[in-house]
Amino acid sequence: MNSAWLIHAPQGYGKWPLLQRTANALLCESPQSLAASQGNAGPPQVSLTPTGGGSASRPWGLSELEAARLPAALSTYKACGHCASCALLAAGTHPDLLIAAPEAMWPELGLNPSEETAPRSETKTASQEIRIEQIRRLNDWSVSTSHRGRAKVALIYPVDALNAAAANALLKTLEEPPEDVQFLLGAHRLDALLPTIRSRCRLAALPRPGAAEAQQQLGGKTEAAGAQQAVLAWSQGAVYQANPALGLEWAESLLDALSRQAARPQSSTLPPPPDQAAGVASLLKIGSDLQRVQVGAPPLYLPQKLSALTALAQRIAPLKLADALDGWRQKQRLAGFPLNQALASDALLLEFAQLFSQGD
Structure with a gap:
């Protein structure tokens, strides 16, 4: 197998759980063939939550639906969930697995490193970047002897969060990778990476989750079939986000409020967004759908609001949009900068309302 794989896809396509389960399979001492398991009840259910906290439990191994989206070299086997290595993985204490991720993402990823292994921040705020200290530790770890006498796995996610110093430090290791270390990298945006890092990895684009996998993922979040279809369209398949429906209800309410106002709407009469970031992301989706309707194309994000979008698109000049x-x-x-949320929301609504003004 290539010593470094770089799996890339938009945020919310499920890169993290797929990479995590792939790492489990590589470290498992009794891996099971996925092909042999087809038709069975599925892999054993083992919590991947590290001791002391983290996210909800997940299936231990790759399902057939998930494996179908990965390269064959990474999806042939699944972890057994019973061996000594699997027990260490379930406890979050496997010495031959090292994860480098931004500190701010640890709760989201279900990570809870011990004080001994956690990198020390120089600031009180959790970093949004993968820092040089983390990669230096990874580099030192990569040349050490395997504790279990098998391969070691370095999981870096998202690799586009590396700061400049960390990226350069990682590059040196990828140029001369240690033996018996498998690097698994996940990226949201390839264009955010150093070309030299990309060239040292085997690239694999992770396809959008299929309908069956997406509906399965949404099953615990959305009950009604119609609501599931609306969330699928709104998220464009990015169903592995913490909240793939974020902003959808507000967008629908905003369009309903605008449709009831024939004249130029007053921003004070429009519903406020959940927050600045969600408001901006939602307006981008609404604006994109309005543009599509203006040229006769169907909306992507809000197909259930076609009538409202069609009527509103006629009231907006294309250049202003x-x-x-x-x-x-x-x-x-x-969006990550601290702002007064109330003032920022008011400004967003005012900007949107002004799109419907006449003659300016």
């Missing part, structure tokens, strides 16, 4: 979309994209890049 294009300018607004450019402005919202700029705001999205600044």
